[in-house]
Amino acid sequence: MAISKIKTRHASEGRSIAAVLKDRLDYDKNPEKTDGGLLVTGYQCDPETAWQEFTVSKQIYTATTGRRRAPDQDVISYLLIQSFEPGTITPENANKLGYKLALEFTGGQHQFIVATHIDRHHIHNHIEFNSTTLDCSHKFNNVRNSFIPLRKANDRICQEFGLSIIEEPKEKGKHYAEWKATKMGKSWKAQLRQTIDRVLPKVKTFDEFLDAMRQEGYEIVQSKKFLKFRAQGQERFTRSKTLGADYTLEALCDRIRKTQLPKKKKVNLQKDTRINLLMDIQARLQGRGPGLERWMKIHNLKEAAKTLNYLTEHGITEYDVLAARAEAAAADFDAVSTSIKHMEHRMEQIAALKTHIINYAKTRDTYATYRRTKAADKPAFRTAHEAEILLHEAAKRAFDAQGVKKLPTVKILQAEYTELLTKKKAAYEDYKRLRQENQELQAVKSNVDSLLQIQQEEKKEQKKEQEKNR
Template sequence: MNPKKTDQGRLISGYQCDPPLAYKEFYATKQLYENLTGRRQERRKDVIAYLLVQSYKVGEITPEDANRLAYETALEFTKGDHAFIVCTHVDKKNIHTHVYFNSTALDATRKFQNLYNSYEVLRSINDRLCKEQGYYVIEHPKEKGKSYKEWSADKAGTSWKSKLRETIDAVLPSAEDFDDFLDRMRQTGYEVKRGKYISFRAPGQERFTRAKRLGADYTEDAISARLAGKQKPTPMQKKARRFFAENINLLIDIQAKIDAGKGPGYERWAKIFNIKQAAKTFNYLSEHGIADYAGLLDRMAAVTEDMSSASSGVRKLEGRMTEIGTLKKHIVDYSKTKKIFDQYKTSGWSKAFRAQHTEELRLRQEAKQAFDALGGGTIPTMAQLQAEYTTLLEQKKARYEEYRRLKDDQSELQTVRSNVDKILRVELPDRQRELERSRQS
């Protein structure tokens, strides 16, 4: 939860726990587990929490979406039965997320069974969610990573590969095209070899290093894509796009393209926009009564607002569930320390006795303060609290399903908007000329 890695804590979320106090809550659940079940694990053998890590290709996901996707993955993997925290790190070039989930279930009656194939279940959930939302999935994962020699060299800053990656990253922003990129690499002192694979060799290095060995972001295709990604629209293109976006009737324009199927503009348009995509986009806009770009943006804003409301509802329910968990712990502590407290009272409030039982009396006092905070009302029983917790859990699941549905709608809207934007980009020159002719007449 390092603030420097999580954008000052903004990229931290929790399920059924308060992230800053998660470790205390995890321990409290384990204590409750021991009291309820009578089972106890040796400290050195006990598992406090499990760690999951998700990582993404550079530039393919926002930190917020990475945090949300990790939350969804953890929730499905644990079936909502275990508290967890989600911490997304943005201190490295690739966004990645750490998830810690409590080994003890929320109701403190059982623990997570880490079977030999648990990782396969986790990978299946992760891959399916990523595919559904358009993120890259490793189809045939390799188990082998860096050798210890390479890892230690990277750590010490002496790896040829590490230095080559840094040089490429430094040179790319100023390069105009691929040939210019290679010239600039030579100017830094690297020897360049072209062949089936492009390779580089630094001064003093014995062998060439193939760029593809540096990782997916350093293949020739990836470098070319990074260079192409720097291109920005001209002021005229921005102006034309803005005019078109404000005036186009999306349904009429898309339907016209679908019906045309010929003409000088169609061939150019079809090269980057599939007719099936156009039909799918048209159907969505038609079904939801969206006739113009402004309407599309309004619907996106409405869905985002509804998502925020659903998310807020989930967090509110989680807050009460956390309160119930804390109150259950106090009830257990109060009952467990009754005998010690009675002995303390019989001793005449002996200081020596208190010194011998400081921890038990502290738990008793904290529980008493929690009960006093109820305002003199009847202290609920464990059964009542568990019943309320079960009800809240069902409400939370329903609310979260609503959030998931809205998220799917948002994802579909983003695809529709992307499709519409592709149409806008292709049609811009013609529309701009029409605008100029109308002004002249």
């Protein structure tokens, strides 16, 4: 899974904005953290000169709008930190994921760099984006609770990359007193969580759990709806549900039950492709046996019925047919996903080109004068017109990067963008349909695989019993 958060970067009293940005972006791009700088990418800016380009955009913003803020209130950039669970993603994919997240979160209207750090046990991205928009007309609107759309975008993109997500946050925010107590090592809740987590794996029943907690010195009050604990010296009882979703009465009972489930053995599954799945699954569900009971604990009757209904509705009676359809569904879903990504990439290029073409046109005369200026006078001219020259050079780099020889008109680019947007909307309808079909087929196939595996295991057990009785 990946965790993301947003942090504001403010100007500093007594230091220039350029100096502050350079320090912060230099830290993000640190070669020792980013594989010699190979894991640094930029959007609408060159990572090497990003701090200068960010600075220039702010100079243009101030000059054109006349707006100024005190250093402690002036947000000059935003930092997104995106952390990944160890072993779940490669540095290259982490960088791509971070780029996609930044592009979506900023709407493609802000310059940013993505620096993937690999110096810790977990890979994490530092995403620094300019608070000023590309056209220098306004700044990023950091709405209240902006972490919510950030988290949603992060979760969806992580799923696209095959990473797991936290479906529902388990913990509520802590009151300041509780947070401070935890930090000082004196939180009753923190101690209670630790004790429960230590005791649970050692007990077999709920009553054993309560006895073990009493032996740990806790006073316990229990009803049908809640469970409360109070440690020695604690003034008030703590309801278990306030510790988080894993500590409600139902969750604790479920955790105790799961510790008693037998560990699943790995079995090399050899499937009989001639088997009639409908008849076999119906027979399995009507029968009895420890293997089926374990399966039912994991899946339940509702899941089994869904599998049976799906096979019936789609006329699937052989395993080979099911496997082929599952493979085809996955391939179709991947194809439409790739198509959408290609369209999104081209739309990003068009948006960037439009901005650079406008900037290029606005600064062409100034840059032509700069080129004609004598070498001795160039430094002074550049200092006087630095903002325009940097914008012009950034535009030229963008044209070279995209292999643009002849500049298209903004009108032509807008028409192409509109056409791509229409195609993307149509493709997204296919995307949603194919995603649903793929998810259903993979779930059905997984359930069938599980049932067939149980059948194979039980056949082996029966064979062993027959050999013993001989």
